[in-house]
Structure formats: C-alpha cells, structure tokens
Amino acid sequence: MSTRARIPSLDLTVQVETLWPELLGAVKRVLRSAAYIMGPEVHAFEEEVAQYLGVRHAVACNSGTDALVLALRALGIGPGDEVITTPFTFFATPEAVSSVGARPVFVDIDPDSLNLDPAGIEAAVTARTRAILPVHLFGRSCDMAGIMAAAGRHGLRVVEDCAQGFGARHLGRPVGGLGHAGCFSFFPTKNLSGFGDGGLMATDDEDLARTARMLRVHGSRQKYHNEAVGYNSRLDELQAALLRVKLPHVEAWNAGRSVAAARYRGLLAGRPGLVLPALAEGHVFNQYTVRLAAGRDRTRARLAEAGIDSMVYYPVPCHRLQVYARSHQGTRCPEAERACDEVLSLPLWPDMDPDIQVQVAEALAAANGAA
Numbered sequence: 001m002s003t004r005a006r007i008p009s010l011d012l013t014v015q016v017e018t019l020w021p022e023l024l025g026a027v028k029r030v031l032r033s034a035a036y037i038m039g040p041e042v043h044a045f046e047e048e049v050a051q052y053l054g055v056r057h058a059v060a061c062n063s064g065t066d067a068l069v070l071a072l073r074a075l076g077i078g079p080g081d082e083v084i085t086t087p088f089t090f091f092a093t094p095e096a097v098s099s100v101g102a103r104p105v106f107v108d109i110d111p112d113s114l115n116l117d118p119a120g121i122e123a124a125v126t127a128r129t130r131a132i133l134p135v136h137l138f139g140r141s142c143d144m145a146g147i148m149a150a151a152g153r154h155g156l157r158v159v160e161d162c163a164q165g166f167g168a169r170h171l172g173r174p175v176g177g178l179g180h181a182g183c184f185s186f187f188p189t190k191n192l193s194g195f196g197d198g199g200l201m202a203t204d205d206e207d208l209a210r211t212a213r214m215l216r217v218h219g220s221r222q223k224y225h226n227e228a229v230g231y232n233s234r235l236d237e238l239q240a241a242l243l244r245v246k247l248p249h250v251e252a253w254n255a256g257r258s259v260a261a262a263r264y265r266g267l268l269a270g271r272p273g274l275v276l277p278a279l280a281e282g283h284v285f286n287q288y289t290v291r292l293a294a295g296r297d298r299t300r301a302r303l304a305e306a307g308i309d310s311m312v313y314y315p316v317p318c319h320r321l322q323v324y325a326r327s328h329q330g331t332r333c334p335e336a337e338r339a340c341d342e343v344l345s346l347p348l349w350p351d352m353d354p355d356i357q358v359q360v361a362e363a364l365a366a367a368n369g370a371a
C-alpha cells in the first residue's frame with residue numbers, strides 16, 4: 001500500500017471550494033427569505049435550464065426518477081402499455097416504467113455506443129407499445145435520429161433519460177429537447193449536481209408541462225382542488241438556489257471532463273485487451289468507461305489494492321435483475337450482458353490533476369497485465 005492519498009472515483013471538493021462564497025450566499029438568501037417550497041429560486045432555475053437546453057418548459061422535481069415518472073404519467077402511459085428501453089442502465093429507468101404500471105421491454109444495445117440500438121426497435125414494437133425510453137448513458141447521446149425515425153413510423157412517444165447527460169449534444173443540439181420529454185437528475189454524481197436529490201423534466205409541449213406540474217403537487221393545479229392522484233415531488237428552494245450557482249459552470253466542467261477523457265485516451269490507447277470509449281461528438285463523460293476483454297473483477301480488485309477506486313456501471317443487465325428475472329425470462333440481450341461483464345469506469349472529474357490520470361493508467365496496466 002502506497003502512502004499516496006486514495007484516488008476516488010469522483011472528487012467534487014474543488015468545485016465546492018471554488019464556488020464557496022456564492023454557494024454560501026445562496027443558502028443565506030433562501031434561509032432569510034422564509035420561502036422554502038416552490039418559490040422564486042425554483043422558478044428562476046426552471047427558466048435558466050429551459051434556456052440552456054433550448055426548450056420551452058422545464059419542470060423541476062424531487063429526483064431524476066420522479067422526472068421519468070412524471071413524464072410517463074403526463075404522457076398517459078400506464079397499465080397495459082409497453083415502453084421500449086435499454087437493459088444497460090441504472091434500474092431507475094425501467095423502475096419508472098414499472099411504477100406507472102406499464103411494462104418495460106428491453107432492446108439490446110449497440111456495443112460501440114453502449115446505448116439502445118435503434119435497429120432492434122422494430123422487432124420489439126407490439127400493439128401495446130406506447131413509448132421509447134432511450135438513455136444517454138455515461139454522457140454519450142443516443143442515436144436520436146434513428147430512435148425518432150422508429151418512433152415516427154409507429155406513432156410512439158420518446159422520453160429521453162438524460163440523467164447522465166446534462167449538456168450532452170446530438171448533432172449539435174442538447175439532449176433533453178430532442179424527444180417529447182427529457183428527464184434530468186441532479187444527484188451528486190451527475191454532471192450538474194446538487195447537494196442531495198433533485199430532478200427536472202424538459203419539454204416543448206405545453207400540455208405535457210402543465211400536466212407534469214399538476215402531478216408534482218398532489219395532482220392539483222389549484223390548491224385543495226385535486227384532480228388526479230399525483231405525487232409530492234418538488235425541488236427544494238435550497239437545492240434550486242445552489243444549482244443556480246453551478247449551472248453557469250456546467251459547460252466549462254463538461255469541457256474539463258472531455259479534456260480528461262482525451263488524456264486517458266492518450267495514456268491508454270493501443271493496450272491489448274482494453275477497449276476505450278468510442279469517439280463521439282457532444283459526449284460529456286459522466287463516466288469514462290473502458291472494457292476489459294478478460295479479468296475485469298480481478299483488475300478492479302488490484303486497482304483497489306493500489307489505492308484507486310473504480311466502479312462497475314452496471315454489473316447486471318436490467319432484464320436479469322431479480323425484480324425482472326421472472327417476468328422477462330425470454331429476453332435476450334447478448335451485447336448488454338457482455339458489457340456488464342467487461343465494463344469498468346475509471347476515476348474522472350472536471351478539474352482532475354493530470355498526474356492522477358498517469359497514476360491510474362500505470363496502475364491499470366499493472367493490474368490488467370499481470371495474469
């Protein structure tokens with residue numbers, strides 16, 4: 001064990017230190033305002049995010065998971081409906097589908113992008129299919145052109161899971177405004193991160209926005225005149241105020257993530273048995289995820305011994321999770337299954353010290369090389 005400090009998967013301390021006076025100012029402002037729920041900070045944050053994303057409406061809520069639920073509910077998706085999605089994602093994606101009473105239908109990924117492969121959509125469409133729920137995994141946008149084309153052919157709605165893709169672009173346009181609704185998370189590990197839970201649904205569709213706003217406050221447009229069974233899913237004023245401090249920096253942080261990713265590419269390219277993330281325009285590298293042809297778990301354990309944290313996003317494809325194993329017994333997604341065995345996410349954050357990346361690259365060579 002070296003005497004060097006442990007290298008974490010993510011280090012947000014520099015961000016906090018840099019913005020300390022502004023963050024503190026935001027907290028004081030909210031505490032003194034005595035408006036803690038659905039006040040001016042949430043309103044301003046929604047407007048600022050809508051402008052950043054180039055969408056008409058932004059509806060802030062309690063989490064990324066809730067943003068997905070609100071979008072699906074607002075689209076009228078429920079029991080008896082099917083939603084096509086990727087099995088290579090965080091469980092919250094299909095969980096949102098299940099929690100509105102619909103059935104997630106898993107379509108395999110494209111091994112190059114690790115995202116939902118539009119080529120598999122046609123075969124999965126049934127009379128019950130209502131929507132497609134693509135995920136811009138690790139900050140790389142899906143093939144939205146292919147997904148929107150398939151949706152158009154079958155009259156399906158598209159809800160983008162942008163939890164890992166704040167600021168990611170597809171053909172120059174921010175994700176989240178490309179489908180009918182885009183759902184974001186401000187969980188601390190995301191590219192725009194709060195100090196706790198938070199989420200937001202973006203849309204150009206006014207009706208959808210109105211319905212989502214109604215659902216997030218107990219299904220009421222007018223207080224005490226509830227018209228639907230909704231949720232208590234609001235973003236706190238405190239979180240909104242803190243996120244407003246961070247929002248103007250997200251472009252620079254995403255650029256910093258790309259610089260760090262390019263540095264890893266320079267350090268790791270050409271190593272046998274190691275596949276690096278494919279080059280893609282508009283990638284914001286929520287994660288820098290490599291694939292190891294063999295021995296992923298052993299390599300990860302050796303990195304840990306060398307003081308370097310790494311993560312496996314995700315070890316089990318959703319259709320193989322215990323919760324779905326029985327209901328999705330017949331599902332076959334070999335590319336997603338293979339990815340789950342091979343992926344390893346290396347430490348990465350916006351203002352990362354290049355020396356740390358050299359250490360990670362060297363440790364990875366040692367850990368992966370020695371049999």
Ligand SMILES: *Cc1c(COP(=O)(O)O)cnc(C)c1O
Nearest residue numbers: 063064065090092093163185187
């Ligand atoms: C983080 C995440 C979510 C859920 O976001 P929460 O804010 O934690 O509820 C959904 N989908 C994906 C792909 C995520 O990474």
